[in-house]
Every structure is written in C-alpha cells, then in structure tokens.
Amino acid sequence: MAKTLTQEFTKGLWEEIAPFRLVLGLCPVLGVTTTVENGIGMGLATTFVLVFSNILVASLRNIIPAKVRIACFIIIIATFVVVTELLMQAFTYPLFLKLGVFIPLIVVNCIVLGRAEAFAYKNNITLSIADGLGIGIGFTLSLAALGALRELFGANNLTIWTTPTSVFGVQQVFGANFEPFTFMVQAPGAFVCLGLMLCVMNLMGSK
Amino acid sequence: MREMVTMVVVLTVLSALSGGLLSGLRNATASKIEVQQLKFVKGPAIKEILKGASNDPIADRFALKDGEMERKFFVGKFDGKVNTVVLESSGKGYGGDVGLMVAVNMENDQIVGVGVTTHSETPGLGATAKDDPGFVSQFKGKPINETYKVTNDGGKINAMSGATITSRAVCSAASNAGMIYKKLKPQLEEKLKEFK
Numbered sequence: 510m511a512k513t514l515t516q517e518f519t520k521g522l523w524e525e526i527a528p529f530r531l532v533l534g535l536c537p538v539l540g541v542t543t544t545v546e547n548g549i550g551m552g553l554a555t556t557f558v559l560v561f562s563n564i565l566v567a568s569l570r571n572i573i574p575a576k577v578r579i580a581c582f583i584i585i586i587a588t589f590v591v592v593t594e595l596l597m598q599a600f601t602y603p604l605f606l607k608l609g610v611f612i613p614l615i616v617v618n619c620i621v622l623g624r625a626e627a628f629a630y631k632n633n634i635t636l637s638i639a640d641g642l643g644i645g646i647g648f649t650l651s652l653a654a655l656g657a658l659r660e661l662f663g664a665n666n667l668t669i670w671t672t673p674t675s676v677f678g679v680q681q682v683f684g685a686n687f688e689p690f691t692f693m694v695q696a697p698g699a700f701v702c703l704g705l706m707l708c709v710m711n712l713m714g715s716k
Numbered sequence: 717m718r719e720m721v722t723m724v725v726v727l728t729v730l731s732a733l734s735g736g737l738l739s740g741l742r743n744a745t746a747s748k749i750e751v752q753q754l755k756f757v758k759g760p761a762i763k764e765i766l767k768g769a770s771n772d773p774i775a776d777r778f779a780l781k782d783g784e785m786e787r788k789f790f791v792g793k794f795d796g797k798v799n800t801v802v803l804e805s806s807g808k809g810y811g812g813d814v815g816l817m818v819a820v821n822m823e824n825d826q827i828v829g830v831g832v833t834t835h836s837e838t839p840g841l842g843a844t845a846k847d848d849p850g851f852v853s854q855f856k857g858k859p860i861n862e863t864y865k866v867t868n869d870g871g872k873i874n875a876m877s878g879a880t881i882t883s884r885a886v887c888s889a890a891s892n893a894g895m896i897y898k899k900l901k902p903q904l905e906e907k908l909k910e911f912k
Contacts, residue, residue, distance in 0.1 A: 574723045581730055588734040592741060599745040602752035609836055610812075664840065691840050 514639050521643030527620045528651045528703075529710045534620040537611050538652060539699040545678070546668045548656030550604045551611060552649025554597065556642065558589045558615050559624060563641035566629040573630075582625040583616070590615045603671065620644060658702050663693030757833045758817065762802055765819045765829030766792040773802060776911055780903055782896065789904065791911050792819060792828070798911045799823050801904055803896055804833075807889035810881040811836040814845070816889035820860045820897055822905065830855045830890060835882075842882030851876050851883070855890055861898060863891045 512520075525531060528538045537555070541547045565585045566573075573581045594612045597605040605612065615621065624644055629637040660666055665687050668678035681687070692698045754774055762773050771793040779786050792800035799822050806813045814835045819828035832846040845851060854873050855864070864887040865871020868880060875883035897904075 572726060574719060574726060576719070577723045577727055580727060584727075584730050584734050588738060591738050595738075595741050595745045595749070598752065599748040602749075602756045606757065606834070689840075694840055695838060 514636065517636050518639040518643040521640065521645070521647040522650070523647070525644070526647040526651055527644055528648065528655075529707060531620075532707070533623060534618045534648065535703070536614060537618065538655060539696065539703065541608055541611050542652055542656040542659055542699060542702075543663070543694045544607075544660045544666070544668055545653050545656040546604070546670055547607050548652030548654075549649060549669070550601075551608055552645070552652045554593050554608070554612060555615055555618060555621070555648055556645025557593055558586060559621050559645045559648075560638060560641035561589045562586045562621060562625055563629040563637040564634055566625045567632060567634045567637035570630050578630060579622075579626070582622055582630075586621050586625065587616050620648060655699075655702055655706060658706070659693045659698060662690050663695075663698060665689045757815075758804075761817045761831035761833045762790050762819075765817060765831045766790075766800065766802065767829075769793055769800070770796070771798075771911075778907055778910075780900055780907065782900060787896065787900075789907070790817075791908065793911070798908050800828055801908065803893050805889045805893035805896060807885035807887070807892060809835060809837050809885035810842050810879075811838065814882060814885040814889060816886060816893065818855075818860070818890060818893035818897075820893075822901075822908065825860050825897075827855050827858050827860050827890070829853075830886070832886065837879070837882050842876075842879040844876060845879065845882050845886055848876060852886070860894045862894060864888075 521527070527533050528535060534555075537551050541551045562582070562585050566582060569581070569585075590613060593615070594605075597608075597612065624640060628640045632640070657667060660668070661682060665683055666678065666680050667682055668676055668680075670677045690698070693702065759774050766773050769792040771791070773790040773792050776791040776793075777788055778791070779788050781787075788804060790802040791798060792802065794800060800819055801822060802817055802819045804815065804817060806815045808814075812835070814837065815833040817831045817833055819830070820826070821828050830852050832852065835843065835846065837843045837845065851874075858864075863871075864873055866873050866875040866880060866883045866887055868875060869884070871887065873883065873887055
C-alpha cells in the first residue's frame with residue numbers, strides 16, 4: 510500500500526529518524542556536534558544534498574541503467590556536495606570553518622546514498638522530495654539535540670546561530686561558577702552522549 | 717550490447733554535466749571565497765598583529781614564487797616607514813595543520829607578532845591558541861632566525877596547559893616562517909621598496 514505524502518515526510522522525523530532509529534550516518538553525528546550551531550549547520554547541509562540528490566535520482570530513475578545505478582548516484586551526490594561546499598565557503602564562511610572536513614564527507618554519508626537507493630530510485634519526484642526533507646530535518650534535529658546536550662555540559666553555553674556581529678543563544682547557562690566538563694566536547698563525550706540518547710529513545714519506544 | 721552502450725552513454729553524460737556545473741560554479745565563487753578567507757581568518761589575524769599600522773595590510777599584499785609554491789605576503793607601514801612584512805606558515809597540530817601569520821620587522825629581523833589563522837584543534841583546549849593573547853605574545857620581539865621550542869622540549873616558549881601539541885605546532889610554524897624569511901629576504905626587500 511502506498512503511503513501518503515505526509516506519511517513519507519513525517520516518518521523521517523520520528524519513526525525512522527536516521528541517527529537514533531537506524532543508527533546511520535554516525536560520522537558527522539559524533540564529529541561535529543560540539544555545539545548546537547554546528548549540528549544545525551551540518552544537518553542543513555546534509556538536508557540540502559539529500560533533497561537535491563533525491564530529486565535528480567527520482568527524475569532520472571527511468572534513464573539510469575540498473576547495473577551502474579550506484580555509480581550514477583555517487584556522481585549526483587558528489588556534485589551536490591561540492592556545490593554545497595563552494596556555496597558555504599562563499600556565503601557562510603565562519604560555519605564552513607567549523608564544519609571543515611565534515612562537509613566533503615557528506616558524500617560517503619550512508620543516509621544520502623541509502624535514500625537514493627532505497628527510496629528515490631523507486632518513487633516519483635514529489636514523494637522523493639517529501640522523503641528527503643523528512644529524513645534531512647530529522648537528521649538536523651538529532652544533531653541539534655546531541656549538540657545541545659554536549660554544548661550545555663561541555664561548554665556551559667547554548668549557541669543557536671552566530672553572525673559576525675552577534676550571537677543568538679544563551680551564554681553561561683548554569684552561571685559563571687559552573688566548571689564545564691571538557692570531556693563532553695571531546696570525542697569520547699560524543700559516544701557517551703549518543704549512547705545515552707539511544708538508550709532514552711529505546712526506552713520510549715519499548716512500551 | 718545495447719545495454720552496454722546505454723550504460724557508457726549515461727555515465728559519460730552524467731559525469732560531463734557534473735564536471736561542467738562544478739567548474740562553472742567554482743569560477744563564479746572563486747573571488748568571493750578569497751574575500752571571505754581574508755575577511756574572516758587572515759584579515760583579523762593580520763590586523764591584530766599589525767596593530768597601529770598606518771596602511772591597510774590586506775590591500776597591500778603581493779605574492780612571490782618560492783620554488784613551486786606561490787606565497788602571499790602582506791605589508792605593514794609603521795611611523796611612515798614600510799618595514800614590516802607578514803608571512804604565512806603552518807605546523808602540524810593535534811587535528812591537522814595550524815596556520816600561522818608571522819609579522820617580521822625587516823630592519824632588525826625581529827618578530828612583531830604572530831597570530832593563529834586556520835586550524836582544526838579541539839575546542840576549549842588547542843583552539844584557545846587563536847584567542848589567548850598570552851600565548852602568542854611570547855613571540856613578540858624575539859629574533860625571527862631562531863628555532864622555537866616549548867619548555868618541555870628544552871625551548872623558551874611556555875606551552876598552553878592541555879595543549880602541548882598545538883603549542884608545538886605554533887612553535888614549528890614560527891620556526892618555519894624563519895626559514896622562509898631567510899630564503900626570500902632579498903626578494904622581499906626588493907618588493908617592499910615598491911610600497912614606499
């Protein structure tokens with residue numbers, strides 16, 4: 510039975526939320542989530558690539574021969590990743606500086622290739638856009654949530670967005686006397702936080 | 717046979733389109749990206765270490781060939797004299813290369829100041845090299861033709877606590893800058909005359 514457009518969109522937000530339910534695409538999840546801002550930025554970049562690669566794969570699905578489909582998907586995805594990288598360097602350079610190496614790595618993010626293979630290659634353009642947006646926004650939310658947890662305890666701040674002149678967010682959430690756990694913003698802290706969040710997600714789902 | 721041909725044609729066309737699109741976009745954004753790099757990374761660092769210069773060091777820049785590589789230099793003017801040149805260098809840090817801007821007074825071969833630019837060090841530890849004036853100010857007034865080391869390695873530079881590797885990277889970048897400076901000094905003096 511074919512699902513409706515809304516169902517395709519909302520499944521990515523909770524039911525199949527990529528990092529927590531499918532445990533996919535963990536490299537950026539662990540790597541960039543030192544602040545909320547980085548998480549949101551990385552999530553949006555991935556969403557952009559995901560939506561456009563889904564559109565292109567869905568519209569070319571009758572032309573792409575089955576035997577070389579993965580190669581074609583990778584060309585499409587790689588193109589959009591480089592587009593994202595160049596646009597970020599040209600327009601949001603400070604964010605590019607922070608995300609750095611993780612932007613080119615979107616190419617090998619298995620969520621993007623996974624959606625192209627499992628969804629866009631078999632469905633029409635409208636459904637594919639809904640799917641890409643849903644999964645992408647779900648990914649962004651997961652990164653932001655993990656980033657919030659790590660930044661809150663690791664740096665005592667919550668930055669939503671920074672412009673060259675001002676910062677949107679709360680500094681020193683727990684007051685100036687709070688000594689941040691630097692552990693949380695380092696790599697092992699990412700694993701611990703992700704583990705705890707997976708645990709909470711599974712508890713909520715297991716009733 | 718027919719299938720083979722379709723495969724080759726589809727892949728070729730797709731690759732060609734992608735290549736065309738990307739090279740077009742790259743050309744379109746190249747100048748903008750350079751401006752952004754100067755504005756967000758190199759510019760602030762240069763302005764900080766050349767505080768009090770009467771010219772705009774970002775505008776007064778030039779490039780020199782060093783073997784295969786092209787290096788960029790920025791010029792600083794103090795008290796009506798063009799005597800300071802900023803060079804770029806880098807050292808191996810904890811998370812990748814640490815870029816360093818080193819300003820040198822050409823009259824007495826002393827470091828005017830150094831500033832960290834591009835880096836991928838740990839936030840809160842190594843990354844403080846960029847914001848902590850106490851650490852980089854140790855280089856001020858020191859001779860450029862010297863090999864710098866942190867105190868742990870028998871040198872004179874006090875490392876930042878919790879960031880010894882980053883401190884080492886900054887030291888090796890500073891030493892590196894000294895070598896570039898030594899090699900290119902005649903050409904640099906030649907070039908500086910043009911800015912008078």
